[in-house]
C-alpha cells in the first residue's frame with residue numbers, strides 16, 4: 015500500500031498518459047514491464063500480451079470484443095467493417111454466478127443481453143462442464159457460439175469454475191475462452207493458493223483487477239491475451255497519434 019501511494023505520487027507528478035507513446039514513454043515502459051510480468055505469472059507463453067484498462071468491466075468488454083470478432087471471422091464476416099448484424103444467433107456461455115459485466119458487454123457489443131446463456135453450477139458453485147457440453151450440443155446451425163466466460167473467483171463466493179475442463183471443451187469446439195479472474199487472479203501471488211487457478215493459462219483472454227486482490231488503491235485492471243495477434247482487430251494507424259519515429263522506438 016505504501017509503495018502504491020508513493021508510485022501514485024510519482025505518476026501524478028509525471029502526469030504521464032498511457033494513451034500514446036509520446037505522451038508518456040516512461041509510463042508505457044512500466045505498462046510493458048507489468049504486462050510481461052503478469053503474463054508470466056498467469057503461465058501464458060511467449061506470444062502473450064496485454065493492456066491496462068480502467069476496470070474489470072472494461073477488460074471483460076474488450077475480451078468479449080476480441081472473441082466476437084474472432085467468431086465473426088470464422089463465419090467469414092468482417093465485424094469491424096460491417097458490424098455483427100450478419101452474425102447468426104450469437105451465444106456467450108457463462109455460469110449463473112458470472113459477474114453482470116458479461117451481460118453488459120454483450121449489450122454494448124451489439125450481441126444483446128439475450129446472447130448470454132447462463133449455465134447451472136454444482137454444489138460448490140462452479141460451472142458444470144457437462145451443462146456446457148449439453149448446451150453446445152443443443153445449438154442449432156442458426157446459432158454462433160462466440161465465447162465461454164469462465165469465472166476464476168466469483169464476486170459473491172470466490173469460487174473458481176473448472177478451468178481445465180472448460181478449456182478442453184472450448185478448444186475442441188473452436189470457441190474463445192475468456193477467464194474472468196478480476197477477483198481471483200490475486201491467488202497467483204500466493205504459493206498456497208496459486209494451484210486454485212490451474213488451467214488459467216489455457217484461456218485466450220484473462221481479466222484481472224489489481225484493485226481487488228492485488229491491493230492497489232487505484233482502479234487498475236488488465237486484459238491479458240494468450241496471443242498478441244488477437245489485438246490486430248483493434249489496429250488503427252492515425253498520423254497524429256502514430257508518428258513513424260514513435261513506431262520505430264517501439
Ligand SMILES: *Cc1c(COP(=O)(O)O)cnc(C)c1O
Nearest residue numbers: 069070071113115169194196197
Ligand atoms: C469486480 C468484478 C468485475 C468488474 O470489475 P470492475 O473493476 O468493478 O469494473 C468483473 N468480474 C468479476 C468476477 C468481479 O469480481
